[in-house]
Structures are given as structure tokens and as C-alpha cells.
Amino acid sequence: MGDARVIPLHGDGNGDRADPSRRPRPVPASDPGPEADRPDWERRIAGGLAFLRRRITGDYEVDEFGFDRDLTLHVLAPPFRPLYEKWFRVEASGLHNVPSIGGALVVANHSGTLPLDAVMTALALLDHHPAHRHLRMLGADLVFRTPGLGPLARKSGQTLACNP
Numbered sequence: 134m135g136d137a138r139v140i141p142l143h144g145d146g147n148g149d150r151a152d153p154s155r156r157p158r159p160v161p162a163s164d165p166g167p168e169a170d171r172p173d174w175e176r177r178i179a180g181g182l183a184f185l186r187r188r189i190t191g192d193y194e195v196d197e198f199g200f201d202r203d204l205t206l207h208v209l210a211p212p213f214r215p216l217y218e219k220w221f222r223v224e225a226s227g228l229h230n231v232p233s234i235g236g237a238l239v240v241a242n243h244s245g246t247l248p249l250d251a252v253m254t255a256l257a258l259l260d261h262h263p264a265h266r267h268l269r270m271l272g273a274d275l276v277f278r279t280p281g282l283g284p285l286a287r288k289s290g291q292t293l294a295c296n297p
Contacts, residue, residue, distance in 0.1 A: 181207075195288070199288060217256045217257075223256075228262045239258075
């Protein structure tokens, strides 16, 4: 219990708030090569085609819990980024308290039926944490019983909140 610590809600004044205008790429390229000279729309199309090629050839991994990192990074997370940046205007602080490797428990409470605050927290860790960590959230059994939503929740790394 000696490792437990309280994380301040509004940062500690060390300038640890993430800059919402700066979002590092979740999968950094080792050598950008000619990609850096391409217009944004060409990079997006090339990225989409590369994603489809990986899907068709089966060149992607799914862990033992059903988490599909490739699908999460390239299909599920991008539609929520405009909400993160423009609608909710999230300011993430305290990300330095989440370790780069190993387990960590992020405890939060949300109100309402749609857990958009949890999705915004997951995006903050994915986009602004130095290690681009994926947050594995707990979901009620209703989430996993809902057609369409259940498989997407599993593939994005969520897990059932109760023991059946």
C-alpha cells in the first residue's frame, strides 16, 4: 500500500496539462520518407488503404481478451477526436502519474447513460501520454449484450464490469 498516492485533480502547477492542439501520432513512423511531403488527404487515403490491406491479409493482432489495437487506432478512435478537441475541449492533466509500462488503475465516476467522459479519458491517454497507453474500461453487461456495440466494445479493449 506504500505505492498508493493521491493524484491532484487540477494538476500540480508544473505545466502538465496536455496541449489539445498538439496530438502525436499513436503509431510513430520510424522513417517518414516521402509520406511527409504528401498532402493530408493523400496520407489519409494511403492510411485507409493500408488498413484495408492489413484486414484482408489478416496482418493484425487481437489479444486474448479480444482487443484489436489496429482497429481501435485507425477506425474507432478517430471519430471521437473532433468531440475531444472541439466539442468538449478536454484539458488533460496528471498524465505523468500513469506509468508508461505495467498496470495502472484509473478510477473515475461518470453520470448518464452514455460514458462519453470515459471515451474522452481514453483518448487523452492514447493521444497525449508519452507511451500512448490504451485505457481498458469496465462496461455493464448491457453494453456487451447490445448487438453491434458488444463486439465493438470488446475489440476496443473494454471488459465486463461484473463476474458472471
